Amino acid sequence: MTAPRYDLLCIGNAIVDVIADTDDAFLAEQSLDKGSMRLIDEAEAVRLYDLIGPAREVSGGSAGNTAAGAAALGIRTAFVGQVATDQLGTIYRHDIEAQGVAFPVAARGDVGATARCLVLVTPDAQRTMNTFLGAAQQLDAKDIDLAAIADSAIVYLEGYLWDPPGPRAAMEAAIDAARAAGRKVAFTLSDSFCIARHRDDFLRLIDQGRIDILFANEAEICELSGQSDFDAAVADTAAKVVTLVVTRSEQGAVAVRGGQKASVAAEPIERLVDTTGAGDLFAAGFLAGEAKGLSLDLSLRLGAIAAAEVIQHYGARPEADLRTLAGALL
Template structure:
């Protein structure tokens, strides 16, 4: 086994969290279930954003958040995920790189736009999340850099991203490369639906 450049390389959803303080009345007026997470389409994402109050934006996503924690602990990390050529794509790329995480996947042209999660926080600290997965679901196998995968001691895969076909193919390619290089492969199951749909 050769020396490694990265301790952990993760493949996951590239999502921008858009966080706003709100109250129970707003949650009810939007027909949301307080404290829940639901997937939404782009039209609903735009409508919700138009109605909610001032917000702050920060890169998110399960695997990316894991890397952010590892990077703060001094580990060398890298991320593979898909954003679009839009403002939120730039926000995601900026934030993850500013956190010391290697990220060089080209942004995707055209629709859909960069994934985002609208997180509405009520005074009792309950989070009501509304997630539009957007471009993150279109990570192609062609972006898998064999040398990058081989350079990481651990390949960490986000279970949420195992669901759509295109990124699942990219992950399978990465797994094959990692195993051939004698690297460890870790898969976070993320949610019960990953197990029920894929075993």
């Protein structure tokens, strides 16, 4: 097998995070529940955007965050997601490429507007999120560069993107191309609500042996397995995949591969600020370790380091130098 062009290729929702300061009065005027997340349509996204003050616009989305974290660790990384031929689509491409992530997907003019999450931050640090999924949900199988998939050591898929039929078909095609090329397929369950909607599909992928590395948190692994006991849920699922990785917030994480089980404690932090992106960055660290051929224990440690960095500031992208934090691990 030839050496891959990318160590990691991530597929997911291409969402621009629009982060703006606001106050409680504005939230009350707009009938927004502080700290909540709601899905909105394009008209509401435009209306709110026109009302907010100066904002910081950053490429986001779960798999996009993982791609950015892996690139920060020195991993050759690509991201596949759909944006439109509009201002935010241009911003998304510029931002993610500036972080060292290849973005081999053309913007399209027939997919509506680029997805965005309007994140309103009040003085008490609460984040109220308003998400318009737009073009991100229009990724099509024909837009997937199957040669790039086959040229990636690990292909990582985001469960959030499984809802619409187009992106679902695109991810199924990517899985098939990766497996035909002898590459690894990693999948994150993303959210318990995703599992509630697509449990049969996710179990089908697992039972067919199409997933090599499965990521979940404690609630998700119990939801998927139907087991209320954590250890039973892990044992049940680990028997069906090559590698299972389960995060447990402040209790660290565990991974199982064959007969080997490893665990890692959560990294010590100075102050918990924002848990957004913790799972995404944990996956980035673990997958970077896999790409580098590290042991299960060291890959878990790298994931814990990346997750600890991102929860000590606002936003889901690393601000400190992850390669410095990783030290001798890399």
